Amino acid sequence: MTAYRCLVTCLPVVMQPLDLSRVAAGQKVYLYSLDLLMSLSDTVDACPRLGVAAFSRSLMKRVSRNGCAIELTPDTVAKHISRALHEFTILTLGMGSPDARRDLEAAAMDREYPSNAVSEEEDQSVAAEGGAAGMEDGSSHREGQDAGLWDHDLLAACPACRGSQEYLLKIVESKIREGGLDVGEFEALLGGSHSLIHSMYIDGHFGLPHRASGGSSDHRPPISLKLLRDDEMEAFRRDPSSLTRTQRKKKGPCTVVFQADSEKRKMSRHHDRTGVMGAFCRHGFCLSMINMTEGACNGVDSGRGARL
Amino acid sequence: MAWTRGVVPVCDMMVVHDAGETWNYGTKLMELVIKAHGIPLTMWYDINCRFKQHAIDWAEAKWGGGVEAASLAKLTAYPLPPFHVSCHNATCQWHNSHMRMYMVGLGAGEPPEIAWAHMRKAGHILQYQSLSFRHVSIERIVARWNESKVHKLIPFMMEAYMRATTREAEARRLLNAVVNKMRQQQGASDDKVGCMLPSERVLALSHDTLRADTNVAVHEALLRRRGGGGQVS
Numbered sequence: 371m372t373a374y375r376c377l378v379t380c381l382p383v384v385m386q387p388l389d390l391s392r393v394a395a396g397q398k399v400y401l402y403s404l405d406l407l408m409s410l411s412d413t414v415d416a417c418p419r420l421g422v423a424a425f426s427r428s429l430m431k432r433v434s435r436n437g438c439a440i441e442l443t444p445d446t447v448a449k450h451i452s453r454a455l456h457e458f459t460i461l462t463l464g465m466g467s468p469d470a471r472r473d474l475e476a477a478a479m480d481r482e483y484p485s486n487a488v489s490e491e492e493d494q495s496v497a498a499e500g501g502a503a504g505m506e507d508g509s510s511h512r513e514g515q516d517a518g519l520w521d522h523d524l525l526a527a528c529p530a531c532r533g534s535q536e537y538l539l540k541i542v543e544s545k546i547r548e549g550g551l552d553v554g555e556f557e558a559l560l561g562g563s564h565s566l567i568h569s570m571y572i573d574g575h576f577g578l579p580h581r582a583s584g585g586s587s588d589h590r591p592p593i594s595l596k597l598l599r600d601d602e603m604e605a606f607r608r609d610p611s612s613l614t615r616t617q618r619k620k621k622g623p624c625t626v627v628f629q630a631d632s633e634k635r636k637m638s639r640h641h642d643r644t645g646v647m648g649a650f651c652r653h654g655f656c657l658s659m660i661n662m663t664e665g666a667c668n669g670v671d672s673g674r675g676a677r678l
Numbered sequence: 679m680a681w682t683r684g685v686v687p688v689c690d691m692m693v694v695h696d697a698g699e700t701w702n703y704g705t706k707l708m709e710l711v712i713k714a715h716g717i718p719l720t721m722w723y724d725i726n727c728r729f730k731q732h733a734i735d736w737a738e739a740k741w742g743g744g745v746e747a748a749s750l751a752k753l754t755a756y757p758l759p760p761f762h763v764s765c766h767n768a769t770c771q772w773h774n775s776h777m778r779m780y781m782v783g784l785g786a787g788e789p790p791e792i793a794w795a796h797m798r799k800a801g802h803i804l805q806y807q808s809l810s811f812r813h814v815s816i817e818r819i820v821a822r823w824n825e826s827k828v829h830k831l832i833p834f835m836m837e838a839y840m841r842a843t844t845r846e847a848e849a850r851r852l853l854n855a856v857v858n859k860m861r862q863q864q865g866a867s868d869d870k871v872g873c874m875l876p877s878e879r880v881l882a883l884s885h886d887t888l889r890a891d892t893n894v895a896v897h898e899a900l901l902r903r904r905g906g907g908g909q910v911s
Contacts, residue, residue, distance in 0.1 A: 573790035591813035611740035
């Protein structure tokens with residue numbers, strides 16, 4: 371316990387040390403330590419004999435709901451938290467109202483991204499301009515930002531995809547021949563891109579929702595490398611091309627019963643973000659992500675399996 | 679267990695359930711990927727049987743029927759992922775399985791589902807954060823995920839190579855067995871055998887296989903049928 375408290379206070383963004391007496395008294399504690407907990411969870415998954423039972427997957431649930439007494443040895447705590455420190459952990463501890471939590475988070479982001487601590491007026495003016503400028507080049511939400519801690523080269527593209535460009539160009543050439551397409555146009559299209567990918571996988575995930583009671587955003591997100599900002603998605607929704615209506619087939623496979631279509635516009639009463647949707651390459655490298663505001667959302671805990 | 683878009687497989691039963699994303703999310707992701715990486719050769723999505731036509735229509739509206747729209751229509755393949763394909767009906771599986779698409783390959787399973795299983799651990803905390811803080815947290819999670827994939831890249835590619843070579847050797851063995859059986863039992867000529875072999879994938883495979891196993895005449899017949907000349911180099 372002592373070791374844990376001591377190390378927590380050493381973290382760069384700690385507003386308030388964890389008061390274990392309040393935890394023991396059963397008061398509610400909000401523990402924001404994503405990187406720490408996820409790295410610990412990975413460690414436990416990889417090394418079941420480590421015996422750190424407190425760092426199971428249910429830790430976040432227990433801590434965020436009721437608080438719990440964390441039983442740790444100083445050695446394991448030092449090892450795991452030093453790893454989390456190395457990976458730029460943001461750790462904020464807060465107790466009390468949602469307003470207090472928002473203040474803590476805003477202070478944490480201002481501290482880590484001082485250049486992005488914009489005023490509300492400036493924030494609103496940027497939001498009013500919308501993502502129209504960003505839509506022109508498609509990936510501008512990744513540009514012009516002080517990423518600081520991030521490895522741009524690593525985040526730009528999958529190393530395996532970058533290493534197989536010649537092979538991919540041969541496949542493109544073969545497919546162009548098969549389809550009887552104009553080679554010259556495709557050379558113009560593909561010539562500017564030196565990071566072709568063979569496959570992209572897209573899928574939605576409803577396990578990362580956001581509750582409306584968690585608070586709206588007072589700050590514009592200071593960084594947007596993979597996750598698209600919401601205002602850019604809203605600009606895309608207003609784009610005429612996104613209003614394209616495809617003629618639905620009345621006959622054929624998968625056209626009779628497809629209840630997902632009737633649920634896709636469903637709005638959650640409790641969640642303002644129902645999940646995320648991401649694109650991945652075939653090596654599992656995340657290319658881009660989007661917040662979803664529509665679709666069925668049953669929350670994190672109430673899994674659909676339980677209802678079945 | 680992964681969840682399909684609206685269909686949940688439980689003990690060989692198909693249960694239609696309420697879930698779903700609007701198509702705008704898929705088209706927006708496609709736009710981002712196309713701008714950054716060019717036209718993808720293969721686009722895997724759970725509902726490609728219905729999404730494919732919408733993606734082509736959207737590209738025509740977006741780029742006015744330019745080269746992007748043409749390539750999305752003719753260059754890109756739209757298979758169903760190997761797990762989700764089991765949730766579609768039999769006819770749809772036949773038409774949209776990656777095993778019947780040219781130059782798609784064996785696929786890599788379902789990378790999104792693996793990532794979601796990892797990121798799901800953060801769901802409890804993320805839902806109570808403010809939106810901007812949640813945004814940063816997700817960026818961090820994704821960065822860590824990508825970094826972990828880089829570290830696991832070599833074992834992943836070695837496994838994929840082993841899987842591909844095993845499958846290729848098996849296909850070659852079966853192809854030679856079919857050719858020899860047709861010769862022995864039906865007494866067919868080499869030209870006739872070449873015309874009876876069905877698909878383009880057989881042609882790609884036969885270039886090395888049949889030549890190495892002295893079935894040169896069969897391979898030449900395949901090439902003639904395809905209009906590529908009859909000479910085997």
